[in-house]
Amino acid sequence: MMFLSSLPFENLLDFCDSFVIGDELLMDKIRRRRTMYRKKRHPFRWILLVVVCIVLVFVGYSVAGPVMNFFKNITSSEPSSSVGDVSSEAPASSQTPVSSQPSASSAASSEPSKTQVTGTKAVWLPLDTLTGKDLDSFIALAKETGVNAVVVDIKLEDGTLTYASNLEAPKTAGAVADDAPDLMAALTDLKDAGIQPIGRMVCFKDPIAKLAIRAGAIQYKPNPQLTWLDASKANGGKSWLNPYSDVAAQYLIDIASEAVDMGFEQIMLEGVQFPDKGGSTAYYGKEAETISREEALSTFVEKMQDALQAKGAEMILSCPGNVAAGETSSIYGDGNPLTFGAKTAAVNCMPGELGKDITISGETFDDPSNQVAEVVEAVADAAEANAGSSTTLWGWVQAYDMSDSQVEEQVDALTSSGIQSVIYYNPDGSYSKDQLDLS
Template identity: 30%
Template sequence: MGLRIQSGDRRRWATIAAGAAVAVVVVALVAGFALSRSAGEASVADTVAPVLRMTSPEPVRSYRDPVVLRGTTVDAVSVSVGTDTVTPAADGSFELSVPWAPAVEVVAADAAGNLSSVVVVTSFALPRMRAVHVTAHAWSHDGLREAVLDLARAGRIDTVQLDIKDEDGVVGYDSQVPLARESGAAAGIYDAPAALRQLHELGLRVVGRIVAFRDPALASWAWRSGRTDWVVQNPSGQPYSSHYGPIAFTNVGHADVRRYNIDLAVEAARLGFDGVMYDYVRRPDGSLSSMHFAGLAGTPTDAVAGFLAESRYPVHQAGAHLSAAVYGIAATRPDQIAQDIPRMARNVDFVAPMLYPSHWNSGEYGVADPNGQPYDIIFRSLQDFATSTAGTTAQVVPWLQDFSLGVTYGDAEVRAQIDATRDAGIDSYFLWNAATRYHGGGLPAG
């Protein structure tokens, strides 16, 4: 009787004499082979999985970019991620490009069908952003639009923040999200594909801003249509009124309200926005006891963090990075508007604290006159945000002030804030001016 041995790397069968069988089988078993018998003969099957070693992939710079996977293997004839497969080189090395995912499973197979797998966690490298805020109406205005583009042509900005949904709940372009159309929010003020094409041709990135839960358009429509639980209420069951208006805030805990904002974010990402930033991702100002969030399980703070967690993967999968604009005071007073920075930071690529010097009280962070000391208040508040986001992958990219409120702001005041941001170790920032008029002389070129 003879024995057959299957070689896993060559799938070659060899028949040997019975007298040598014992020695061969011993060697085969030590090497990880199993002995089996068939009619009149025995076979040894390869059960040893191939060796698979992966190197950490380079971070992607856009969620639209493929993840390039590299590694080496011993004895594998193929390496796969899903249906994407490559054959290793003679030395066992391989390279495989696959669509982005937060983690991918790489599988190596040998000729006998044995498998090894490694889960590779991917990462994202946030690009540098020197951005200015642009409203939908400003983009549709030739003079304001060209002034922004001139800043880009001069090398003073590399990113434009263009509004998707504003403080009135108006969606600036002709959104196809059903609720935006049904509620009358889609206004068609500007042509989003054309705007994105023009900005991208200039080499600019575009971050779309969605004012999330301050949404008078949706709140009014929901209340009129009997969807009262979509609206933040007072204890008597009427819409919660604030200095933003008699019916301004939607219910952060309501699934349909959350879904609407996520649908807008995903649509924008698919259109080509490079990033999506949620603003007013919070509860209204005021005493929590004066507000009622119908159906809310947990606290508004839980709901805000949960909303970002719910948003993250759909937005990334659609191709955009995700961020949240937050109050400057949130680093030290998280419960005041339900913005817990460490929890929020776990679910965004960056947090964007609004550090406008005019908004701080005298003495905050030991700064006697924050509005008159823009460098000092920016530098010191950024240190707190660095601490609050430590241990997460989120970066901090501040909103800086380019408007006058109490103190006249010009080139020097804008540059002081940018210098403070740089000295705090951050090379990105967003400038805010509601009228979309900026002091280009305060912006460093290059």
Template identity: 25%
Template sequence: MWKKTVSALAVGTAALFIFSSEGHAENDSTQELQHKLTGLKSMNLPDRLARFVHSSDREFTYPEDGVKGIYVTGNSAGGERFNSLVNFLDETELNSMVIDIKEDNGYLTYRPDEDSPFYDIAQNYIGDPEQMFDVLEEHNIYPIARIVVFKDSVLAEKRPDLSFQENGEVWKNGRNEAFVNPFLEEVWEYNLDIAEEAAKMGFQEIQFDYVRFPEGFENRDEDLEYDVGKYEGGDGDNIHRRVNAVNDFVAYAKENLEAYDVDVSVDVFGYAATVEYAPGIGQSFLGISDNVDVISSMIYPSHWTSYFGIDKPDLHPYEITKEYAKVENELLSELEDGPVSRPWIQDFTASYLPDGDWQPYGKEQVEDQIRGLKEEGITEFLLWDAGNSYTEGVNYSP
């Protein structure tokens, strides 16, 4: 439930955050996937809430100095790069990996058992999850599962009725990506089942990404064809209905994952903390933060427009990060029991920006962001590089 109106400072215009990912070939599994989705409706909630007990003897403890992690694709986690990333963490103060389990297109990155309803939408990137966990445990690396929720071309193509349609076809954005409908509880259940499997595998935290409607949805919400489920009618306009749906999903996921003794985190756009709510995508920073253990704002300097009075933010990683942290801290102070703040920071070069608006990112720029956070009392962070190539020689406690 959307619990309160955010009294955040509205600063500038909303920045555009864009993630890019490589596409993968789609498998045909309509019958099994539809069986899974329709079967979810008959699941008994009390059974789900029964306390889950891990059968393995694995032991992972939350890092004493907080999570300092890196993003790892399924390809990297299951390929030759994995060992080099493990060695990289061994040689630094970094201690955690955020590993793709359901990636940006909607595929699983590992093969479940053949009788799993998700088997045919899985890719065998992580060929031996048990061996991966053996290595993570041996090297004391804290495992976090990244699950992309509402951006899901695979599910949208299989079940157009769970997506947004235009002229009878699945609507896709300018990057040829389809989204599924956050209003529909059937979609919630689908992603929650995947999250539960990740928890059973041994992940200590479930990180949900793309917990939102498509960018710019406020400009097409009355043109696309879609079901609003239980949000039909009632009080509020379309904007508030979107915010309610997103917040309700997060609260529902948090409640149902409590049985698995895992933390729940959500990635949000950095600008969501600077506005009352993001009208198109349905993200309320405080509404989401009030229902998670960890909030991870994506605050890459390259992804901001001219915010906080800082022109060309990519050239000023320390200043933009510090100013953002001030706004976030003020917001989170409004919550009685707020989440841990663990922002995503930039370890890539945004050469796609106009000349003069970007700079090469390396040791100095990464340290500047960490220092900006640290000076405002935020000591946890995650490094993003889509190719998982991270800067050497960084002091992660500047």
């Protein structure tokens, strides 16, 4: 029977015919009539075919199960083609190499859904990245991860400018180093790659501008002929520019305008505030007797914004998350920076910079660094409510001392609150592909 079952079906009829042919020879020997032979031939042949088919069905059914199990075991023992998980404990600054890509079907089933940033996706970069050999590597990473903007500091807290300025006042103040780089070539490379450069400048915290524009600095109340310091000179006290001063405002506007001429398309203002210490002896001039601090800051923001718009550029006002969420502070005139009139504002929602035991909209967070999603969402929701519809909000994302999943939680919390533009920040300027790929 096993022999019959191994024959192809088309040969079975020939096999059966051999029996019939043998039968015909036998019939010839005993000289039976041909018609009688034919009458007996057909029943025998069809009966034999039925028997053979029954045997084949039985044998096939018997071996089908073991054969299927055999192939199933082979299939299940093959290694998975999906990419292994990347450890979430890897430091944020580590650059993760691009791994081989899985097939489209396995990628679709194994990769989690990603939060999509529909607005600006920016990263902060140190100046040496723009002026060194790392610029090409960054541009490649940006193209691969969808980064479309970069924030670069152009004016620091110590008053210095990071680029080769041609402005007379900063040069007189010693704010321009002799070896300051020309950023125009780097900015051109960024824009050619579809990456928008944003220049960030610290405004009123400036200890050296007084050397060129003394009238623009805060004066010492007991003797207005002297420049006020935020601490004693022995304790490292520094002078500040006066938010009420038109001279100080013009100094800052000139720097921002020069940056636009150099190639920056957006200017981000940091430190639009009054001094955070030693204010009791500060003298701001007669204007301070009739104009509130909040009004003074709002006036400056309006002047800067108008000046940049006239040059086809945009102004972004950066502010702390706790204040944007409603916490009052005298350095902002007990007002909210989101109400200063900026059309675009970047809220610092980074958990590590919010401090501990902060209260947002009546909810207290003991340790924001361990309550990432909750605190970022609370700050973003409150900031959106305080800003109103006239101001577009961006969110700073902490990309250091955070796992990849915590970075993703921040972005997800911001986008869930309606903030669709983000700025990743790592003080050493290193970002991994996995980190930036999360949005």
